[in-house]
Amino acid sequence: MTITVLRNARLFDGLSRDIRAGMGVIVEDAFIREVFEGEPSVQGDIAIDCGARTLMPGLIDAHVHILATDVDLASLDKIQKSLLYAQSRHVLEGMLARGFTTIRDAGGADAGFAAAVEQGFIDGPRMYVAGAALTQTGGHADMRARMSFGCACHGLSQGSILGRIADGVPDVRHAARDELRMGATHIKVMASGGAASPTDPIENTQYSLDELRAIVEEAEAWNTYVMGHAYTPRAIIRAIECGIRSIEHGNLLDESAAIRMRELNAFLVPTLVSSDTLVRFGAELGSPAESMRKIRQVRDKGIEALDIARRCKTKIGFGTDILGLKLHYYQGEEFMLRSRVEDPVDTLISATSINADMMMQKGRIGEITAGARADILVVNGDPASDATTFNQQGVNLDVIMKDGRFFKNTLC
Incomplete structure (x- = not known):
């Protein structure tokens, strides 16, 4: 069992338009075990300070x-x-x-x-x-x-x-x-x-x-x-x-x-x-x-x-x-094109929890909640308000995690 703790993040959970500061996530193997505010309840095998970056679902x-x-x-x-x-x-x-x-x-x-x-x-x-x-x-x-x-x-x-x-x-x-x-x-x-x-x-x-x-x-x-x-x-x-x-x-x-x-x-x-x-x-x-x-x-x-x-x-x-x-x-330009008629945060919800619901995977992917698959991005930017965030070929993605496994991690 491997426990990873990501703390000090601005959280977009994929479900709500709200962005919450000072949040964190505890990942146990391939799943999200806990979403917390402030300080974590465990230290973890891997600990990452997100530096107030945006943490969101893949x-x-x-x-x-x-x-x-x-x-x-x-x-x-x-x-x-x-x-x-x-x-x-x-x-x-x-x-x-x-x-x-x-x-x-x-x-x-x-x-x-x-x-x-x-x-x-x-x-x-x-x-x-x-x-x-x-x-x-x-x-x-x-x-x-x-x-x-x-x-x-x-x-x-x-x-x-x-x-x-x-x-x-x-x-x-x-x-x-x-x-x-x-x-x-x-x-x-x-x-x-x-x-x-x-x-x-x-x-x-x-x-x-x-x-x-x-x-x-x-x-x-x-x-x-x-x-x-x-x-x-x-x-x-x-x-x-x-x-x-x-x-x-x-x-x-x-x-x-x-x-x-x-x-x-x-x-x-x-x-x-x-x-x-x-x-x-x-x-x-x-x-x-x-x-x-x-x-x-x-x-x-x-x-x-x-x-x-x-x-x-x-x-x-x-x-x-x-x-x-x-x-x-x-x-990534799909986000920019859609921003002509909708707010970027609504496009993000489409690309996370709504897609998961449509694909009959609600609660499993597309959201940062306990029990969901640990698909996590840590973004150096604000994708909820900036529709060009994903035009940069992943340069501004400091963490890419899928099923609890890091495919990119520049923070530790």
């Missing part, structure tokens, strides 16, 4: 694709898998260095990546994985070119490295069950058209209501949930009324959809930095012209959608959806 990014190492998603299937997996390690190590101690992969990564992190082969965030996202023929994860006549009936019916094609109720049931069998912690479904895929307009709805309900039913049978890619109000409402728990992106959300999400206790996961970085850098990095057209279509609507969701009191998580190795540098 960040959670609830929408990543660690295998999307190229902005041209169709090209990923041409990369040797060994190279792709090595690139994904670089992505994971960078995320942890930026303070993200937990991530939710939204299509592509399987349980092996999570196990590699858990077993210490990769220094990365804790991973919750969807396996291959489910897409219909011609859906958002079907990356075949428009003039391709190949069928999707072979093997695992791969639409891309990120997803698998399944059509019809029996097929989607099989696909959901198969991903769960292989260790998926949740299911990802494409419920509307998307920007990065070559053939589906963003305005499309995808999957029939019966197919969506079947996928949700299979996830619920495994005591888990479905996250759904959707942009338009029509696609969003169809998805949540079928039981989908979180809506990813939602850039074209309107008030009626936001209210319906609130009524059905669904979560919105904006991913503003994804479209922002692709508009800025996508073309020069090889993003196809048709994808760039669709990305521009949704980019400027994202902030408006977030503002609508906040005014309608929809529950809002935090994600980034960064594509391409070079663009992960900008992961």
Whole structure:
């Protein structure tokens, strides 16, 4: 048993907008044993004076694709898998260095990546994985070119490295069950058209209501949930009324959809930095012209959608959806983009306790409370008021702890 004491901190607990000075935390092995004010009740094996820095939970990014190492998603299937997996390690190590101690992969990564992190082969965030996202023929994860006549009936019916094609109720049931069998912690479904895929307009709805309900039913049978890619109000409402728990992106959300999400206790996961970085850098990095057209279509609507969701009191998580190795540098800019319509402390709550609740991990991660996993950052700055805090590639993070283990510690 190892006891670590962190004292003399300004505490953001992930749950409240309040910042409390003179606070500390006692960590026992992988868990938080006690949150205290003033002086600790035990000395500890390791003692750290935080020097009035901000102590907070590790960040959670609830929408990543660690295998999307190229902005041209169709090209990923041409990369040797060994190279792709090595690139994904670089992505994971960078995320942890930026303070993200937990991530939710939204299509592509399987349980092996999570196990590699858990077993210490990769220094990365804790991973919750969807396996291959489910897409219909011609859906958002079907990356075949428009003039391709190949069928999707072979093997695992791969639409891309990120997803698998399944059509019809029996097929989607099989696909959901198969991903769960292989260790998926949740299911990802494409419920509307998307920007990065070559053939589906963003305005499309995808999957029939019966197919969506079947996928949700299979996830619920495994005591888990479905996250759904959707942009338009029509696609969003169809998805949540079928039981989908979180809506990813939602850039074209309107008030009626936001209210319906609130009524059905669904979560919105904006991913503003994804479209922002692709508009800025996508073309020069090889993003196809048709994808760039669709990305521009949704980019400027994202902030408006977030503002609508906040005014309608929809529950809002935090994600980034960064594509391409070079663009992960900008992961922290999601905080800055969101500060246009919300206070930085509210974005922090989204990136900690709200994400944990959405991922069915409430009380386990995303908060500084007794019994939670010891995922802790000590920040030289005030992230509750400064939206640029996490733009600095972790330089101002003096402590990064995950499961009670130090991955960075400049204070002792």
